[in-house]
Amino acid sequence: MNAMNSLFGALPMPGSGGAATPPPEAALPALVPAAGSFDDDSWADVEAPEEDWGPEDAPPPEDESAAAPTWEERQDEVSALVARAQANAAA
Numbered sequence: 001m002n003a004m005n006s007l008f009g010a011l012p013m014p015g016s017g018g019a020a021t022p023p024p025e026a027a028l029p030a031l032v033p034a035a036g037s038f039d040d041d042s043w044a045d046v047e048a049p050e051e052d053w054g055p056e057d058a059p060p061p062e063d064e065s066a067a068a069p070t071w072e073e074r075q076d077e078v079s080a081l082v083a084r085a086q087a088n089a090a091a
Contacts, residue, residue: 069077
């Protein structure tokens with residue numbers, strides 16, 4: 001016997017009651033829809049995308065400067081803040 005039996009020895013093991021164990025499919029809902037659910041052409045009413053979308057909708061190059069700072073730039077900013085805080089604490 002293993003160590004778990006001392007803790008859970010009084011509990012019955014699943015399937016040990018002599019009753020037949022139901023198949024795993026019995027616990028899961030049917031994944032196949034009922035007949036007729038997907039028989040219609042549900043994509044027939046979907047509109048095609050506009051023809052004039054594309055690179056002209058990309059952000060202008062001026063927004064390139066609004067990019068997030070790099071890790072190194074962020075480290076430099078944090079180092080400067082820490083140095084300033086230490087200088088203020090020493091004063």
